[in-house]
Amino acid sequence: MLSTASVLVAGCDGTHDSAPARLMDDSPAAELHVEFEDVESQTVLTSVGVLNAVEVDHLSAVGACLQQDWDDRPSGPIVVRVGVSGESVTFRNRSRRGLYGCDNSEGPREEDRAWCGRVFGQLYAGELRDPRLDVGACTTRAGGVLGFAWIEPHTGVQYVVVEQSGYAEVYEVAGGLPVRVATTSGVETEVSRAAFDVSEHTADGTLIRKYRLVARVAG
Amino acid sequence: MWRFRAFVVCFVAAFFLGAAGAAAAYHTRFVASNCNTAAPTPTSYITRDGSAAVALRARYEGYQWAGGCWNDNDLDDSPNDPTTDPATGGEGGDCSGFTFKVWRESVTESDASFYQWGMLRNVHGPYTASRYKAGHGAPNSTVPKSSLIKMDALASESHIGLVYATNPDGTDQIIEAKGEAYGTGIWTRTYRGDSSYGGVRRTGWSS
Numbered sequence A: 001m002l003s004t005a006s007v008l009v010a011g012c013d014g015t016h017d018s019a020p021a022r023l024m025d026d027s028p029a030a031e032l033h034v035e036f037e038d039v040e041s042q043t044v045l046t047s048v049g050v051l052n053a054v055e056v057d058h059l060s061a062v063g064a065c066l067q068q069d070w071d072d073r074p075s076g077p078i079v080v081r082v083g084v085s086g087e088s089v090t091f092r093n094r095s096r097r098g099l100y101g102c103d104n105s106e107g108p109r110e111e112d113r114a115w116c117g118r119v120f121g122q123l124y125a126g127e128l129r130d131p132r133l134d135v136g137a138c139t140t141r142a143g144g145v146l147g148f149a150w151i152e153p154h155t156g157v158q159y160v161v162v163e164q165s166g167y168a169e170v171y172e173v174a175g176g177l178p179v180r181v182a183t184t185s186g187v188e189t190e191v192s193r194a195a196f197d198v199s200e201h202t203a204d205g206t207l208i209r210k211y212r213l214v215a216r217v218a219g
Numbered sequence B: 001m002w003r004f005r006a007f008v009v010c011f012v013a014a015f016f017l018g019a020a021g022a023a024a025a026y027h028t029r030f031v032a033s034n035c036n037t038a039a040p041t042p043t044s045y046i047t048r049d050g051s052a053a054v055a056l057r058a059r060y061e062g063y064q065w066a067g068g069c070w071n072d073n074d075l076d077d078s079p080n081d082p083t084t085d086p087a088t089g090g091e092g093g094d095c096s097g098f099t100f101k102v103w104r105e106s107v108t109e110s111d112a113s114f115y116q117w118g119m120l121r122n123v124h125g126p127y128t129a130s131r132y133k134a135g136h137g138a139p140n141s142t143v144p145k146s147s148l149i150k151m152d153a154l155a156s157e158s159h160i161g162l163v164y165a166t167n168p169d170g171t172d173q174i175i176e177a178k179g180e181a182y183g184t185g186i187w188t189r190t191y192r193g194d195s196s197y198g199g200v201r202r203t204g205w206s207s
Helices: A002-010 A061-066 B002-026 B030-034 B048-056 B095-102 B129-133
Strands: A043-045 A047-051 A074-082 A086-093 A098-105 A117-124 A134-139 A145-151 A159-163 A168-172 A179-183 A193-201 A207-216 B041-043 B114-116 B140-143 B153-155 B160-166 B172-179 B183-189 B198-202
Touching: A061 A074, A061 A086, A074 A179, A086 A145, A086 A179, A098 A134, A098 A145, A098 A179, A117 A134, A117 A145, A117 B129, A145 A193, A145 A207, A159 A179, A168 A179, A179 A193, B048 B095, B048 B160, B048 B172, B095 B129, B095 B160, B095 B172, B129 B153, B129 B160, B129 B198
Parallel strands: A043 A168
Antiparallel strands: A047 A074, A074 A086, A086 A098, A098 A117, A134 A145, A145 A179, A159 A168, A159 A193, A193 A207, B041 B114, B140 B198, B153 B160, B153 B198, B160 B172, B172 B183
16 A cells, blocks of 8 residues: 555656656657666657658648748758657758747647747757757646757767656657757746756767756747 | 067967957856846736836847846947857847846746836746747737737747837837847837738737
8 A cells, every 4th residue: 555655656746766668648668778878867768750741740730830830831851759748849941040849748738739839949050059948838747847958969979868857868869950858857937947967879878978958048 | 589489479468368358258247246036026017108118228238148137328238249148147138038028027928917027137038039929928919910019029930029119111110139239229120021020919908
């Protein structure tokens, strides 16, 4: 009875005694046979898919993201990611000077929007000058606030690992686009800021670099 | 030979002095020395003229990426900071931070009530220009551009400015935090006729 109660309590506040086995869309987290250097937390592999615009169902959630009132049409790869608490879509425009994205979570949102968060980033010679933090609009079912940001991985990086509370989320680099990551810890809504503890790794898990990204809402 | 040595000494000295000067310009202490984290004052109503007065106090002040703190000395106290670097701690809001304060909004997106923030209160708020353009947050709604009046906004994915007045030729005088090279001010703009801009209105104006 006591051990059952403990298990029930453990998940309520968003922390995890063990790595979550399922992602936000209730799909099982795929097994990951990579040991990440200098990562002590249990890891959860997020899912990633790369589509092109003609493959997207207009009636789907991804379709709803692409059909928002953007100032340009998507061009090139559309990267769709699903994590434990958040999911995202990332795409570029035709001129390759703009990076666009939608962020989402399981929590309530205003006006029944398909996506609770939205983001744009200007690209300068193909690169962002800012991680384009989105914070405050998306929450977990338990009410925790999510922060989302783009990571531009170093050359040779295959995996971006982001520490969460009790585990680490693993994002596979895909589509040649910055990696949209999420965090439920390190979010400070009062100052519109979030901190992400990030490590970048090669395909075999070798550490390329490790850092804390402190992002602020801007622009 | 001594001339060559003198030249090298002078060159090295000039190099380090130049670097020191550049570093001082990039890392101002405006925010650290002047700004605060005081709580806002809830207010029961806002008017367009009242918000215009708030906006005008930022005119001629600086611009700071992710920023939201300025004084009222009609001077950019931290000019030429590197763009898109929030760590420089300079004076001014960016375009969305300026709009957030002028519109007297809450850091809680579901809260549409009104909060008076002090000029020197360093706050940006949760919205970007892109999110304003989409009408995200309880206080913000999208409206047709043809209906925009004083203190409504025109927003693109990357910028937002507030209507200060409309010119007879249909252009607008926009008050905006434009960029490091420009600071915050009023300029005539054609955002209303630009398809990349949409109309945004703060909800709840009393007048």
